[in-house]
Amino acid sequence: MSTEANIHHTDHHDDHGHHHHKETFITKYIFSQDHKMISKQYLITGLFMGVIGIAMSILFRLQLAWPDKQFTIYEIFLGKWGAEGIMDPNVYLALVTIHGTIMVFFVLTAGLSGTFSNLLIPLQIGARDMASGFLNMISYWLFFLSSIIMVLSLFVEAGPAAAGWTIYPPLSALPQAMPGSGAGMTLWLVSMAIFIASSLLGSLNYIVTVINLRTKGMSMTRLPLTIWAFFVTAIIGVVSFPVLFSAALMLIMDRSFGTSFFLSDIYIAGEVLHNQGGSPVLFEHLFWFLGHPEVYIVLLPALGITSEVIATNARKPIFGYRAMVASILAIAFLSTIVWGHHMFVSGMNPFLGSVFTFTTLLIAIPSAVKAFNYITTLWKGNLQLNPGMLFSIGLVSTFISGGLTGIILGDSALDINVHDTYFVVAHFHLVMGISALYGLFAGVYHWFPKMFGRMMNKNLGYIHFWVTVIGAYGIFFPMHFIGMAGLPRRYYTNTAFPYFDDLANINVVITIFAIITAAVQLVFLYNFLYSIFYGKKATQNPWKSNTLEWTTPVEHLHGNWPGAIPHVYRWSYDYSKLNKEGDDYVIPGQDFIPQTVPVQDNEEEMNH
Amino acid sequence: MTGFLVLAVLVLFAVAIWQMNKIFQLSRVKAGDDSQIANDKDNRLNGKLMLWFMVFFYVFLIYGFWTWSSVLLPDAASEHGKDIDQLMLISMAVIMFVLVITQFLLHYFAFKYHGRKGQRAVFFADNDKLEFVWTIIPVIVLAALIIYGLFTWTDIMNIDEDDDPLIIELYAKQFTWEARYAGEDNILGDANVRFIEGINTVGIDASDPDASDDVVARELHLPVGRKVLFKMRSQDVLHSAYMPHFRAQMNTVPGMVTQFAFTPTITTEEMRNSEEMINKVGNINEIRNAKNVDLAAQGEEPLETYEFDYLLLCNKICGASHYNMQMKIIVETQEEFDAWMAEQTTFSETLNP
Numbered sequence: 001m002s003t004e005a006n007i008h009h010t011d012h013h014d015d016h017g018h019h020h021h022k023e024t025f026i027t028k029y030i031f032s033q034d035h036k037m038i039s040k041q042y043l044i045t046g047l048f049m050g051v052i053g054i055a056m057s058i059l060f061r062l063q064l065a066w067p068d069k070q071f072t073i074y075e076i077f078l079g080k081w082g083a084e085g086i087m088d089p090n091v092y093l094a095l096v097t098i099h100g101t102i103m104v105f106f107v108l109t110a111g112l113s114g115t116f117s118n119l120l121i122p123l124q125i126g127a128r129d130m131a132s133g134f135l136n137m138i139s140y141w142l143f144f145l146s147s148i149i150m151v152l153s154l155f156v157e158a159g160p161a162a163a164g165w166t167i168y169p170p171l172s173a174l175p176q177a178m179p180g181s182g183a184g185m186t187l188w189l190v191s192m193a194i195f196i197a198s199s200l201l202g203s204l205n206y207i208v209t210v211i212n213l214r215t216k217g218m219s220m221t222r223l224p225l226t227i228w229a230f231f232v233t234a235i236i237g238v239v240s241f242p243v244l245f246s247a248a249l250m251l252i253m254d255r256s257f258g259t260s261f262f263l264s265d266i267y268i269a270g271e272v273l274h275n276q277g278g279s280p281v282l283f284e285h286l287f288w289f290l291g292h293p294e295v296y297i298v299l300l301p302a303l304g305i306t307s308e309v310i311a312t313n314a315r316k317p318i319f320g321y322r323a324m325v326a327s328i329l330a331i332a333f334l335s336t337i338v339w340g341h342h343m344f345v346s347g348m349n350p351f352l353g354s355v356f357t358f359t360t361l362l363i364a365i366p367s368a369v370k371a372f373n374y375i376t377t378l379w380k381g382n383l384q385l386n387p388g389m390l391f392s393i394g395l396v397s398t399f400i401s402g403g404l405t406g407i408i409l410g411d412s413a414l415d416i417n418v419h420d421t422y423f424v425v426a427h428f429h430l431v432m433g434i435s436a437l438y439g440l441f442a443g444v445y446h447w448f449p450k451m452f453g454r455m456m457n458k459n460l461g462y463i464h465f466w467v468t469v470i471g472a473y474g475i476f477f478p479m480h481f482i483g484m485a486g487l488p489r490r491y492y493t494n495t496a497f498p499y500f501d502d503l504a505n506i507n508v509v510i511t512i513f514a515i516i517t518a519a520v521q522l523v524f525l526y527n528f529l530y531s532i533f534y535g536k537k538a539t540q541n542p543w544k545s546n547t548l549e550w551t552t553p554v555e556h557l558h559g560n561w562p563g564a565i566p567h568v569y570r571w572s573y574d575y576s577k578l579n580k581e582g583d584d585y586v587i588p589g590q591d592f593i594p595q596t597v598p599v600q601d602n603e604e605e606m607n608h
Numbered sequence: 609m610t611g612f613l614v615l616a617v618l619v620l621f622a623v624a625i626w627q628m629n630k631i632f633q634l635s636r637v638k639a640g641d642d643s644q645i646a647n648d649k650d651n652r653l654n655g656k657l658m659l660w661f662m663v664f665f666y667v668f669l670i671y672g673f674w675t676w677s678s679v680l681l682p683d684a685a686s687e688h689g690k691d692i693d694q695l696m697l698i699s700m701a702v703i704m705f706v707l708v709i710t711q712f713l714l715h716y717f718a719f720k721y722h723g724r725k726g727q728r729a730v731f732f733a734d735n736d737k738l739e740f741v742w743t744i745i746p747v748i749v750l751a752a753l754i755i756y757g758l759f760t761w762t763d764i765m766n767i768d769e770d771d772d773p774l775i776i777e778l779y780a781k782q783f784t785w786e787a788r789y790a791g792e793d794n795i796l797g798d799a800n801v802r803f804i805e806g807i808n809t810v811g812i813d814a815s816d817p818d819a820s821d822d823v824v825a826r827e828l829h830l831p832v833g834r835k836v837l838f839k840m841r842s843q844d845v846l847h848s849a850y851m852p853h854f855r856a857q858m859n860t861v862p863g864m865v866t867q868f869a870f871t872p873t874i875t876t877e878e879m880r881n882s883e884e885m886i887n888k889v890g891n892i893n894e895i896r897n898a899k900n901v902d903l904a905a906q907g908e909e910p911l912e913t914y915e916f917d918y919l920l921l922c923n924k925i926c927g928a929s930h931y932n933m934q935m936k937i938i939v940e941t942q943e944e945f946d947a948w949m950a951e952q953t954t955f956s957e958t959l960n961p
Contacts, residue, residue, distance in 0.1 A: 089928040089929065089931070090928050093925065093927075093928070093930070163925065164925045168845075168846050168924075168925075169845075170844065170845045170846070170862055171845040171846060171925065171926060171927065174844075174845070177782065177844060177845050177926075177927055178927045178928060263862070263863070264862060264863025264864075265800060265801045265802075265843075265862050265863045266801065266843065266844055266862050266863075267781075267801035267802075267804050267811070267843045267844060268782075268843075268844040268845075272801055272802050272804070277863075278863065279861075279863060279864065280846055280861055280862065280863070281861060281864070314721075314729060315723075315729040316729045316730065316731065316732065317731065317732070317733040318733075319732065319733065319734070319735075320733075320734055320735075320739050321733065321734070322734075323739050323743075345848065345857045345858050345859055346859050346861070347858065347859050347861045347864060347866035350761070350762070350765035350766065353761060353765070354758050354761060354762065357754065357757060357758060357761065358754055358758070361750045361753065361754045361757075362750070364746060364750055365743065365746050365747055365750065368742065368743075368746040369739070369742065369743055369746075371710060372710075372739075372742045373739075374714075375710065375713050375714050375717060376732070376738070378714070378717040378718060378721060379717050379721070379730075379732070380721060380729065380730040380732065381717075381721045381729045381730075382721065382723045382724070382727045382728065382729040383651065383655070383718060383721050383722050383723050384645075384646050384651065384723045385646050385650060385651045385654035385655060385658075385718075385722055385723065386645065386646045386650075389646075390654060393658070393714065393715075393718050396714055397711060397714055397715070400706075400707065400710050400711065400714070401707060401711070404703040404706060404707055405703065407699055407702070407703060407750075407753065408696070408699050408700075408703070411695070411699065411753065411754075411757040411761075412757065412758075412761045413691075413692055413695060413757050413758075413760040413761040413764060414692060414695060414696055414699060414757065416692065416764070416855060416856065416857050417681075417692060417852060417855040417856075417857065419848075419857055419923070420848060420850070420857075420923045420924060421923070455643070455644035455645075456644065457644060458644045458645070458646060458650065462650070462654065466657060466661075469661065470661070470664060473665065473668065474668075477668060477669075477672060478672060478676065481672060481676040481677075481679060481680065482679070484680050484681065485679045485680050485681060486681050486850075486852030486853075486921075488850060488921055488922075488923040490925045490930060490931075491930065491931035492928075492930070492931040493931055494931070496931055496932035496934070497919065497921070497934065498892060498896065498911070498912075498914040499892070499914070499916070499919060501892045501895050501896060501914070502678075502679050502888065502891050502892050502895060503679055504895070506676060506679070535644075536642055536643070536644050539643075542643070542644075542645055543645070573733065575729065575731070576728060576729040576730070576731050577731045578731060591728070591729070606733070
């Protein structure tokens with residue numbers, strides 16, 4: 001009893017527009033319009049940027065743990081800003097800024113959503129490719145261009161952007177305020193503007209593809225949760241990224257053309273600037289109107305991936321499919337009306353603070369539902385603890401731990417005293433950084449066979465997981481304490497305050513965990529690169545999964561399915577479903593029913 | 609230390625490479641199952657590790673609270689701060705309760721239901737009652753927290769000027785703070801960056817009669833028990849006036865005046881003599897003394913002995929010296945405050961010495 005049995009007797013109404021033409025090296029590997037190749041390009045670019053971002057974090061963690069020590073490594077990597085092994089305060093700020101930018105946008109937005117939306121949307125909905133392969137290609141190359149510009153900005157004479165990844169003006173607008181706000185900031189803005197264009201092209205493509213190109217029988221309620229997550233993520237992106245673009249545009253105007261959108265009453269470097277009437281608070285509103293949904297742009301795809309990986313490996317349907325979809329929609333809607341919780345103490349009207357507290361704590365409800373549903377999915381499962389599954393369980397763990405502290409930060413009264421301290425850093429790294437990274441890893445381990453036709457080494461995967469999962473808590477759990485001790489973030493050193501001297505050893509603990517955790521990512525990189533070339537050849541459906549991507553052949557071909565596009569007869573979560581008598585699975589001896597299998601006589605029909 | 613660190617990293621790398629090698633060897637020898645898909649043995653091992661991880665998680669949690677509670681901020685030194693601490697305690701209790709239970713369920717299930725050959729998973733796709741229960745419980749708990757939080761927030765932020773608060777302007781610039789007291793009339797004179805000139809560093813409008821008795825100071829003295837209303841300005845970039853001991857924080861924004869008010873309840877003297885602070889300061893000085901041994905060996909100047917003072921820190925990234933933008937706060941009795949104030953020079957005296 002196999003999956004292919006039902007593929008071939010479908011009608012051939014929609015696959016004649018497809019014909020093979022000769023592929024050159026350039027059209028196949030570089031300017032490819034094939035979604036599978038583009039997804040690999042996204043992944044590899046994202047991982048490359050991730051290496052830079054994580055390496056930066058190790059540099060500034062060294063500085064935080066041993067501020068009075070000299071490290072030659074600074075001189076090697078930072079050149080004149082690390083002369084004699086002493087880190088320059090400006091470059092410290094540049095490191096945290098670019099670390100944040102790279103990790104949030106280049107790794108977790110493009111690397112995660114870009115990779116898996118591209119790979120899975122056509123494959124899981126039963127489409128030959130994206131709605132527009134050409135736009136998809138442009139989207140990747142704009143992303144590539146913005147990555148190049150961001151990396152180039154590191155080599156600017158006065159240093160890269162250093163005003164924090166939130167680039168609040170006036171600090172980011174005035175080169176007099178810090179050297180990084182000169183050419184470095186200009187390149188940052190140009191890079192992000194291109195990134196936004198890339199993201200919008202990608203998102204529009206995803207939305208159109210999901211709406212229009214689903215195969216016959218693939219109703220919205222039969223979509224795997226991955227697709228729901230990518231679909232809704234794309235919608236949030238389309239709603240919020242243009243607002244960041246407008247903010248960036250106005251900031252460029254303020255910087256270069258003398259406008260006063262965000263600047264007013266400024267006396268700097270011995271002179272009064274002409275700017276009058278602008279407001280930095282306006283920038284904060286615009287920035288966070290993207291900035292907060294961005295958290296969910298990062299997180300929802302990870303949650304979608306987790307849903308799919310957990311269900312497959314638990315050999316159980318995801319618990320409460322409709323509640324999960326409703327939660328995704330609720331989170332998406334609420335995510336666009338909570339941005340003010342980043343601004344409780346910005347000088348914004350306190351009444352607005354009340355409103356944002358209310359909406360923010362509401363978002364905890366769908367999040368809680370999701371967490372409970374994941375846990376219930378594990379209950380009485382037959383858990384196949386593959387590396388992807390472990391990372392998914394890890395994600396649920398950090399999503400809970402990090403999410404819970406959001407109840408404190410989202411409460412305006414409590415936020416007053418922990419705002420901008422390490423408590424915040426701990427919170428968002430766990431709930432969006434680490435969780436989304438786990439989602440990325442889960443996705444890579446799970447869909448590696450689909451992407452590269454080979455398996456990753458599971459034992460290296462286990463080492464990678466267990467060291468990472470201990471290391472990540474080792475880094476971020478102690479951070480809550482130094483935050484509650486009142487230690488502000490973005491301090492180059494804490495030695496200017498003897499009051500914080502007793503936090504120094506906690507900072508050492510954090511840094512040691514950070515170094516170990518970063519080192520074990522090399523195991524992942526090794527496993528990843530090695531397996532691309534020498535990994536064990538994959539079978540067609542290694543995880544015994546129901547979704548459509550596993551009905552395509554291992555060898556990639558343009559158009560995904562050699563024959564007709566398969567039709568879909570059920571949802572994607574019929575794992576371990578028993579027949580009416582209850583003495584065996586619906587398909588005897590096989591605990592999964594691929595979506596391409598029609599409803600059998602001996603099974604009960606569900607509402608999907 | 610550097611040497612040690614480099615060594616530690618090298619050792620770790622070596623161990624990692626050795627382990628990787630070993631695993632490859634092992635996986636090659638057992639040619640029977642090299643599918644790279646978890647088998648029963650992997651499931652059992654990783655299931656157990658899930659349990660061990662849970663133990664690690666709880667031990668780490670307990671260890672953290674046990675050893676690091678001493679570094680946390682002391683009791684709030686302001687009236688509203690007590691409410692915040694109370695709310696924090698309740699929220700923390702709720703969070704810890706949920707955290708402990710959910711992490712247990714998650715990891716225990718991962719252990720208990722690890723895959724075995726022949727084990728059948730239960731087809732359990734929906735249960736409206738269950739889902740209703742765990743939707744409604746967070747709704748109720750969060751509603752309570754929201755209502756409590758909003759009352760606290762409104763109390764803090766709605767400033768009643770009829771209380772006759774002491775009005776002080778906090779003035780931020782890269783990378784220092786200045787405080788401007790409103791003087792006898794308790795009214796701040798007009799100010800704007802365009803008036804900055806010479807000794808008039810905060811840009812007071814000299815033509816405004818309210819400004820003549822204003823007092824600009826580099827230390828922030830506050831009388832205990834009287835409400836203080838801070839009016840905040842910045843002359844260059846965003847800063848944030850963070851006074852952690854008073855549970856107070858507000859950004860300073862160029863082009864606008866922001867405000868925050870609180871009533872200090874514990875004088876600096878009382879705080880220094882509280883048991884908690886004596887322990888903390890003792891601990892800090894021990895650390896500093898240990899460092900001094902190293903410094904002496906290198907022939908450098910020793911660190912001063914630390915004595916507690918309330919702090920005003922900058923908590924919004926503002927440039928290279930952001931990490932050292934601070935001002936000392938001294939909370940004292942009304943008499944001490946009056947005596948200090950009498951020594952200060954008013955703005956008009958500064959202009960016409």
